[in-house]
Amino acid sequence: MTIETGERGVHVPARADDRQAFLDDFARMSTFGATAAGGVDREAATDADAAQRKWLAAWLTERGFQVRFDRIGNMFGLLELVPGAPFVLAGSHMDSQPRGGRFDGAYGVLAAAHAFDRLRRLYTDPSCPTRPAYNLAVVNWFNEEGSRFTPSMQGSGVFTGKLDLADALATADVAGVTVQDALGAHSMLGDDVFPLDDAGRFRDDRVAAYAEIHIEQGRELDKAGVTIGVVPSTWGANKYEIGVVGWQGHTGATAITDRQDALYGAARIVVALRELAETYGDELHTSCGQLTVYPNSPVVVPREVHMHLDLRSSSDDILAAADRDLTRMFAEIEIAADVRIEKRFAHTWKGHDYPAGGVALAEAVIGDLGFRSMRVRTRAGHDSTNMKDLVPTVMLFIPSVDGVSHAENEYTADDDMLDGVTVLTEALARMVEGALSASASPASAPPGSASPGSD
Amino acid sequence: MTIETGERGVHVPARADDRQAFLDDFARMSTFGATAAGGVDREAATDADAAQRKWLAAWLTERGFQVRFDRIGNMFGLLELVPGAPFVLAGSHMDSQPRGGRFDGAYGVLAAAHAFDRLRRLYTDPSCPTRPAYNLAVVNWFNEEGSRFTPSMQGSGVFTGKLDLADALATADVAGVTVQDALGAHSMLGDDVFPLDDAGRFRDDRVAAYAEIHIEQGRELDKAGVTIGVVPSTWGANKYEIGVVGWQGHTGATAITDRQDALYGAARIVVALRELAETYGDELHTSCGQLTVYPNSPVVVPREVHMHLDLRSSSDDILAAADRDLTRMFAEIEIAADVRIEKRFAHTWKGHDYPAGGVALAEAVIGDLGFRSMRVRTRAGHDSTNMKDLVPTVMLFIPSVDGVSHAENEYTADDDMLDGVTVLTEALARMVEGALSASASPASAPPGSASPGSD
Numbered sequence: 001m002t003i004e005t006g007e008r009g010v011h012v013p014a015r016a017d018d019r020q021a022f023l024d025d026f027a028r029m030s031t032f033g034a035t036a037a038g039g040v041d042r043e044a045a046t047d048a049d050a051a052q053r054k055w056l057a058a059w060l061t062e063r064g065f066q067v068r069f070d071r072i073g074n075m076f077g078l079l080e081l082v083p084g085a086p087f088v089l090a091g092s093h094m095d096s097q098p099r100g101g102r103f104d105g106a107y108g109v110l111a112a113a114h115a116f117d118r119l120r121r122l123y124t125d126p127s128c129p130t131r132p133a134y135n136l137a138v139v140n141w142f143n144e145e146g147s148r149f150t151p152s153m154q155g156s157g158v159f160t161g162k163l164d165l166a167d168a169l170a171t172a173d174v175a176g177v178t179v180q181d182a183l184g185a186h187s188m189l190g191d192d193v194f195p196l197d198d199a200g201r202f203r204d205d206r207v208a209a210y211a212e213i214h215i216e217q218g219r220e221l222d223k224a225g226v227t228i229g230v231v232p233s234t235w236g237a238n239k240y241e242i243g244v245v246g247w248q249g250h251t252g253a254t255a256i257t258d259r260q261d262a263l264y265g266a267a268r269i270v271v272a273l274r275e276l277a278e279t280y281g282d283e284l285h286t287s288c289g290q291l292t293v294y295p296n297s298p299v300v301v302p303r304e305v306h307m308h309l310d311l312r313s314s315s316d317d318i319l320a321a322a323d324r325d326l327t328r329m330f331a332e333i334e335i336a337a338d339v340r341i342e343k344r345f346a347h348t349w350k351g352h353d354y355p356a357g358g359v360a361l362a363e364a365v366i367g368d369l370g371f372r373s374m375r376v377r378t379r380a381g382h383d384s385t386n387m388k389d390l391v392p393t394v395m396l397f398i399p400s401v402d403g404v405s406h407a408e409n410e411y412t413a414d415d416d417m418l419d420g421v422t423v424l425t426e427a428l429a430r431m432v433e434g435a436l437s438a439s440a441s442p443a444s445a446p447p448g449s450a451s452p453g454s455d
Numbered sequence: 456m457t458i459e460t461g462e463r464g465v466h467v468p469a470r471a472d473d474r475q476a477f478l479d480d481f482a483r484m485s486t487f488g489a490t491a492a493g494g495v496d497r498e499a500a501t502d503a504d505a506a507q508r509k510w511l512a513a514w515l516t517e518r519g520f521q522v523r524f525d526r527i528g529n530m531f532g533l534l535e536l537v538p539g540a541p542f543v544l545a546g547s548h549m550d551s552q553p554r555g556g557r558f559d560g561a562y563g564v565l566a567a568a569h570a571f572d573r574l575r576r577l578y579t580d581p582s583c584p585t586r587p588a589y590n591l592a593v594v595n596w597f598n599e600e601g602s603r604f605t606p607s608m609q610g611s612g613v614f615t616g617k618l619d620l621a622d623a624l625a626t627a628d629v630a631g632v633t634v635q636d637a638l639g640a641h642s643m644l645g646d647d648v649f650p651l652d653d654a655g656r657f658r659d660d661r662v663a664a665y666a667e668i669h670i671e672q673g674r675e676l677d678k679a680g681v682t683i684g685v686v687p688s689t690w691g692a693n694k695y696e697i698g699v700v701g702w703q704g705h706t707g708a709t710a711i712t713d714r715q716d717a718l719y720g721a722a723r724i725v726v727a728l729r730e731l732a733e734t735y736g737d738e739l740h741t742s743c744g745q746l747t748v749y750p751n752s753p754v755v756v757p758r759e760v761h762m763h764l765d766l767r768s769s770s771d772d773i774l775a776a777a778d779r780d781l782t783r784m785f786a787e788i789e790i791a792a793d794v795r796i797e798k799r800f801a802h803t804w805k806g807h808d809y810p811a812g813g814v815a816l817a818e819a820v821i822g823d824l825g826f827r828s829m830r831v832r833t834r835a836g837h838d839s840t841n842m843k844d845l846v847p848t849v850m851l852f853i854p855s856v857d858g859v860s861h862a863e864n865e866y867t868a869d870d871d872m873l874d875g876v877t878v879l880t881e882a883l884a885r886m887v888e889g890a891l892s893a894s895a896s897p898a899s900a901p902p903g904s905a906s907p908g909s910d
Contacts, residue, residue: 097755299765
């Protein structure tokens with residue numbers, strides 16, 4: 001292999017077959033949990049998820065990466081190039097929504113694996129003119145989607161000390177299977193891969209930086225015809241678990257005026273939620289994705305409904321105002337439907353900036369490679385949302401056609417995927433060589449606080 | 456035993472221990488599928504339902520009744536007193552709603568069993584001055600509730616030729632278990648107990664009449680302080696299966712204006728349904744008891760919702776008008792929520808009179824026994840709703856405290872239950888001796904037509 005610095009200072013060489021190898025691997029990966037309509041159904045710790053992880057483990061092992069699982073089922077592919085040095089992590093998640101798309105998450109893990117494999121080739125070639133400062137770790141986070149086990153971003157949440165490990169392991173799906181049992185059944189539970197501090201999160205002296213690439217799941221890149229998005233900040237989110245409690249009755253015999261119909265109360269919440277979004281324009285997204293009726297019999301007035309509400313906004317002030325609006329709406333609906341409404345936060349995060357150093361590095365790489373980019377705020381949560389509060393982080397997007405995501409017709413063009421791998425590879429090379437470590441790490445910020453923009 | 460004609464021509468003797476025996480049996484029966492809150496959870500062909508049927512079979516067998524199951528799991532306790540003569544049937548159903556009450560249905564089966572057992576004692580006593588014209592059959596209809604397997608009144612529906620046997624056996628619950636498999640697993644499938652005609656329904660020359668007693672499930676008797684209700688007619692019902700079809704999306708990333716949220720459409724239907732009921736006052740009951748969301752993930756905009764709507768009215772005209780209103784509402788909601796709504800009838804019956812002869816007989820018996828009664832139209836469907844179209848039928852109610860039903864706190868006082876058994880016993884004695892057979896049987900009316908009131 002000839003190491004070339006390439007045009008504009010780029011130094012990671014690509015082989016002629018790299019592009020096809022990536023597309024072949026992506027096609028293979030998309031067969032795990034594949035649906036008839038072109039999507040995947042591969043919820044966390046299901047057979048499909050486990051089969052895919054096994055395939056990825058073999059892929060990594062063949063290329064010299066050591067595969068390990070941590071205590072919450074995060075999967076790592078470790079390559080130690082500098083004995084004892086910290087690691088640069090890159091990856092995303094391979095679990096999907098039920099009947100979700102094949103790009104969401106999975107693309108980012110495969111992109112990180114290919115990028116680090118190219119760096120392995122680079123740094124193990126004696127003619128390489130540069131040296132890595134850090135080691136390489138591909139990461140496939142456990143349960144980013146949060147559909148089978150709530151909340152989402154669970155693996156990275158535990159890794160960053162934002163979620164309690166024991167609580168996470170005890171979380172059960174609707175069939176009563178816990179995370180612990182589901183991971184155990186597939187031999188996906190291990191020990192601490194990275195040493196933990198007293199707060200139960202990874203020690204930042206062992207993780208130097210993090211990078212993730214993901215499909216945008218929105219329309220902005222697609223509309224603008226731009227290949228790469230650099231994520232400077234996230235939307236905040238309030239997620240609620242709601243219980244609506246009424247009284248069971250007979251759909252025929254119980255007079256309308258006597259009803260305490262929990263589903264009627266819940267339906268009014270869903271309708272009011274949409275009206276709330278319309279009040280704030282495109283600055284607030286409101287959703288009810290999960291609603292379960294008890295006893296759910298055709299001839300019984302429902303006694304209880306459990307719902308999961310999801311409010312997201314670019315503005316923490318709007319989120320706070322929407323929370324007050326919800327409280328008022330619930331009081332009105334309790335009277336109108338003669339039900340009791342219980343509201344509690346399931347998960348909440350404020351809108352945050354990504355570390356400025358990561359944004360600058362990404363934009364420099366993109367400029368050097370000659371791609372067009374734009375900054376795109378992320379409305380969805382990602383594992384990088386957790387990581388960015390602790391270490392220098394780069395978050396990249398590639399386009400989603402028509403912004404479709406969490407759906408079987410999610411689509412990103414091959415060229416966009418390949419360009420994304422190229423950018424990620426170069427960004428990781430610079431991170432591995434220490435590009436982000438000269439500036440202050442944001443790791444001293446308390447988790448959950450606004451990230452300092454100093455790097 | 457001394458047979459007395461009793462005051463006012465009553466001739467069925469009661470033993471001193473009959474009352475306590477009934478209450479003891481009722482208490483025992485209520486242990487099958489008992490819930491902590493005092494109700495029962497005994498859906499059709501579950502283990503609890505099967506255990507209770509086994510208990511009833513032993514009870515009947517001990518007393519000389521021959522226990523048989525038919526092809527749809529209806530359970531009969533037959534006692535042939537007049538070789539070759541037709542049978543008078545009496546009973547109700549022992550299955551319950553999920554977390555339902557212990558009186559609904561079960562009371563009527565036990566009341567019929569006790570009433571017929573008293574008649575057995577009467578007619579097998581050589582000193583009895585009267586003779587039966589017909590034989591006795593206690594019946595425990597399969598799946599009256601329709602919660603596990605849709606539609607309701609399934610056993611009596613097949614028995615009366617209103618439902619197709621093969622269709623009913625192929626009906627599956629949400630876990631995919633069919634009626635055929637569930638009944639077979641509990642050895643509750645048999646042969647034709649009564650010979651069938653070419654239309655697949657019982658031959659009316661083998662069934663002389665039918666009687667059923669049931670809790671009212673409404674407030675009228677309780678409010679009026681009256682013990683016995685005589686049912687002269689039913690409300691009609693339209694039941695619909697609704698599919699709301701949208702497009703799956705990401706709750707964070709998908710813009711509100713791009714959403715095709717199936718749950719938002721479904722919620723608007725539930726709210727509009729309540730408004731529809733309010734338009735027609737107490738003459739229309741509207742409900743959605745069952746609503747299932749796909750994929751039902753906290754972070755996914757729902758792609759599809761399946762709902763079961765239930766409209767009931769005393770007026771067939773109002774039901775027809777409400778059906779037109781629904782069609783209009785659905786068209787509006789399709790536009791407002793950008794979803795597609797599929798509507799189809801699951802089950803429908805028109806408001807019907809019960810045969811006048813049965814009403815007159817019941818009122819004569821009640822008068823002779825010195826009880827107060829009133830006529831109460833039934834809003835709920837019952838197995839007698841099917842039977843009344845084919846044979847002379849008596850339908851009786853006893854009070855439900857506060858009208859509560861399909862709920863664990865359903866309650867009827869002991870004295871009301873015992874008075875009900877007394878009235879049913881005497882009515883059955885007269886039916887068995889031929890009281891309803893002199894008049895024209897309504898059995899010549901086509902099924903589903905309005906019943907003639909000539910008997």
